[in-house]
Amino acid sequence: MFDHVTIRVADRSRSERFFDTVLATLGIVTSRSSSALAEWSDFGIYEAERGHAVTRRLHVGFAAPSREQVDAFWRAGLDAGHPDDGAPGPRPQYRSDYYGGFLRDPDGNSVEAVHHGALRRGGIVDHLWIRVADLAAATAFYRTIADAAGFALRHEGPDRVFFAGASGGSFTIVQGPPTEGLHMAFRGDDDAVHRFFEAAVAAGYRANGEPGERPRYHPGYYAAYVLDPDGNNIEVVNHHRD
DSSP: OEEEEEEEESOHHHHHHHHHHHHHTTTOOOSEEOSSEEEETTEEEEEOOTTSOOOBSEEEEEEOSSHHHHHHHHHHHHHTTOOEEEEEEEOTTTOTTOEEEEEEOTTSOEEEEEEOTTOOSSSSEEEEEEEESOHHHHHHHHHHHHHHHTEEEEEEOSSEEEEEETTSOEEEEEESSOOBSEEEEEEOOHHHHHHHHHHHHHTTOEEEEEEEEOTTTOTTOEEEEEEOTTSOEEEEEESSOO
């Protein structure tokens, strides 16, 4: 489902140390580190520049291969001085075999290691929880782009709305002071990139980059960008354009 998820951080070095420490317990090592950003598979951070908000009020759940690694993730974070946000244990309100442990990253976001029977495969980001200022407005936006972006609405309730991909991975939107500074990208071919952009713009949402190649990322990177109702940057990308 997710091609990549990127957040902005206030202190790049401090945040990179945090994610290196906790993700190593899940068998995840840095895939790229440069002066601009750091990446671990499909999750990345970069230092917020002037005029761009640090990512706040986001929850990220990382896939843990075992319950023991959930415990190790949580303990490594605490030992490094990061705040507890929920001790490892079952959370049957999510699903019967759900086991998670929670920390706070250096910018106060909730970061979890989770193990359950339907973990996302092919990426380390299992799920996101995103706060939105207007639940109905955000739901309408994500329903508009869902088909082109490769996910579907799976549950709509009065206090939260759940979207998921066919091969795993999900995000939930909930009412509250909105998440800011989030970049969320989904995979697609050229047609999906165009359908995503055209559907969003036709519905009145803000364009943030029309379909086109972005060779600064790599040759053949073809993508488009729009802003969700809370100003987060949403992308559909084709990495392997012919």
